[in-house]
Amino acid sequence: EIVTIIGQTPLSSAEVCGLVVSDCSGPYDPTKFWKVTLPNTPKPPVTPPKPPKPGAPVSRVLFLSDVHVDLLYKPGANAYCGEYLCCRANSPAGSPKPAGKWGDYRYCDTPLWTMENLLQHLAEKQSEFDYAIWTGDIPPHNIWNQSRADQLNALNIVSDMILKYLNIPIYPSLGNHESAPVNSFPPPFITGKDSISWLYDALAETWTHWTPVSTKRNIEKGAFYSVLVRPGLRLISINTNYCYNLNWWLLLNTTDPAGQLQWLTQQLQQAEDKGEKVHIIGHIPPGIDCLSAWSWNYYRIIDRYESTVAAQFFGHTHRDHFELFYDMKNRTRPTNIAYIGPSVTTYKYMNPGYRVYEIDGNYPESSMQLVNQQTYIMNLTEANLTDKPTWKLEYDTKEAYNMSSMTPADWDKFVQRLEKDTELFKTFYR
């Protein structure tokens, strides 16, 4: 596949290098590439977001990401087998410490029964959640021998299990692992046997269990969609595989694949016109593993619609962190935040985790901003030792970081505090 693409790309070798790894010889300037057209409507004056009034209603949003369920997980198998994924029935033998029942910190993904245990736990408390966001990466990491049938099977098994246990609306987005081969997401102009429709048609079927039928056309075209969660709050799910620097199909034409960012701009303009706030969800956080021109355009869009985009949520890194956006003019005023949540998989050296985002609630004039978040984990060592997995609060962000609210300005202050406060830095970086 990669040989075909390299043979057909209109880009020079220096441009390919600059696109994929930004530290090629010579400065790489993303602005020289394509540019999304922003509407003529002038940007409304910015009122810096204020925290909601004390006692204002709060909505709770469940966040699940990177489940990477391994149907071939085998307790007792070799967990350090020299391959990219171990703990499987057919993993080469040799490790003195075999894979645990509920998972393993080493080169191993999530056993199906651990996923089910998590969903049973979530089912018991689902009345607390208004809805869930689920930001992709369903299949395991055996990326060297996956077929389209394997990937669709993983999508179906995990989606059915979620449907079985959770009766709340779920808003999914597409990970980079859902395709076969991994990271391979041909844009819509690729038709025939290489077309991605085998996956997007299946997603359109599965996702519309939770999203309105009106989202189907965009899912089939590009695996992105926009929904009104409730009056005043729109959720836009983007397909970040169109920015991913390991999606080699993009080398054929890097310009706004599937017209997604132009579509996003239109959606945000319509939301601004109607006075709606927007949450953007996706898999790969912009700026991380993303082609620079795409990230630069995305940043421009967020800058233009900073008062409409109330929050952004991503996964992919399997880490718990955030990205702070600053105004493009002076690069000093914090304008927006992308929250990046933990993974359900342990891959690698993590406890399985999920998160609850608390947002300004469902009432007129709600800012729809994030007001707090709680991260929950299963202590895997304990689970394997006692054979009783439990999901417990790891930390509450406001409490752990001693924050009174979570506006972009608060996170900017937090970053400044990190520079000076070693104890706080240690709490954050662990």
Ligand SMILES: [Zn+2]
């Ligand atoms: Zn992942």
Ligand SMILES: [Zn+2]
């Ligand atoms: Zn990923």
